[in-house]
Amino acid sequence: MQSGQMFHIFHNEKDRFDKIDKVLRCKDWIFYKMTGQILTDISESIMTWGSPMTRKYDDEILNILNFGSMKKLQPEIIDSTKYVGKLTSDAAKRLDLLEATPIILAPVDVVCAGIGSGFVDSSKKLDVQS
Template sequence: MTRDLLIGVDAGTSVIKAVAFDLTGGQVAMTSRRNHYLTLPNGGVEQDMRRTWQDTVDVLRDLGEQVEGLGERALALSVTGQGDGCWLIDAEGVPIHDGWLWLDARAAAEAREIAESAGIDVIYRTTGSGVNVCQMRTHLTWIKRHEPELLERAETAMHCKDWLYFNLTGKRAADPTEAVFTFGDYRTRAYAEEVLEALGLADLRRLLPPIVDGAAEAHGLAAAAAAAT
């Protein structure tokens, strides 16, 4: 069968969508499901990581019901999702906590401290971005201070789209844009040790997965993901 379709998945804050396109960019079909998150009394906003993956599986299945032979016709699948946040998994790939969304505001004090610290000039000059409460760097600072036991169990820190990519391919990888403006150098598009040191997070460098530019590198669909979807 001809490989004549592209699939895009977008796990937004409120809706998870999957779209099939032909090779000219024309939309063939689209499915969506409501996303879910929990707002906590302390300003936290969390999402069940397993449910986010299952909802993604479900929208892909729904898409397959709309498009005959979708699996055999798909040339490639691209994934994106809500920005910022912090999603931690262990060495086995199992979530150790619900994912923190970009809406999570519990690290407001930590964000102010970083913004007023001596290292802010290095952070801004290198990453090209200011500090905000929604970012993984402030979330990790809060977790390190208040729930360090989570970091002891964690093997990898991800963003939402990285979590979905991991489930789809089995590869631990970071989207270059968020990885760079959080912990990297926008000139080299690589992690910057001086940024991690300025943030006081050099000891957590081990949590950051390799940066993978999806425009230049791709991984195949894992057998488990293919069977699930």
């Protein structure tokens, strides 16, 4: 969920906000449904309040916005290049796949495009402006 959407719900739909356990973006929700794990990757976390420098949610930004309570709603940030989940039994049956099939929590599309273009070592830099 985008920061602006969360801001709106926080300030205008308090009853709805109070029912939220975790906030997931689309690919993280799919990963959750396949593995039962609530996680996000570094590239996705910076879409809300994650810091690419620390690879954690930025308390300073959350405090400036008076959003300290939002941090607990965010999924744990992992390095998706070093983590592989496993397909749950239930998901395997629904998808007609083998249980424990490795599932990767991939980065966002533009990061994947960079990887596919060969930007895979630390000596190369890629700046993507939105």
